[in-house]
Amino acid sequence: MSTDDQNKIRQLAHQIWEDEGRPEGREDEHWFRAEEMVAAARATKASPKAKTPAKAKAPAKPKAPAKKKA
Known part of the structure; x- marks a missing residue:
């Protein structure tokens, strides 16, 4: 464990x-x-996933109902 980590632990404790x-x-x-x-x-x-968060996709817009032919 590095001295830096020990100092962080000491301060946090x-x-x-x-x-x-x-x-x-x-x-x-x-x-x-x-x-x-x-x-x-x-x-x-250290986790690669933590460095690059996944982008949230916007929900798909609902399609307008098709027009009926008369």
Whole structure:
């Protein structure tokens, strides 16, 4: 794991700790959650599908009813 990743994990774990009201004794839980979040973000970046989102096709317009011959 790179130093950059460790710094991201450390910052994220600290933010989780603050968001939860700074509870005592849960630093391992916060660290593991931050590790999972950084790993998920890295996997999403590495995925070729994530880089090129699929274009949504517009729904086809309904055809006008055919005119009846008299």
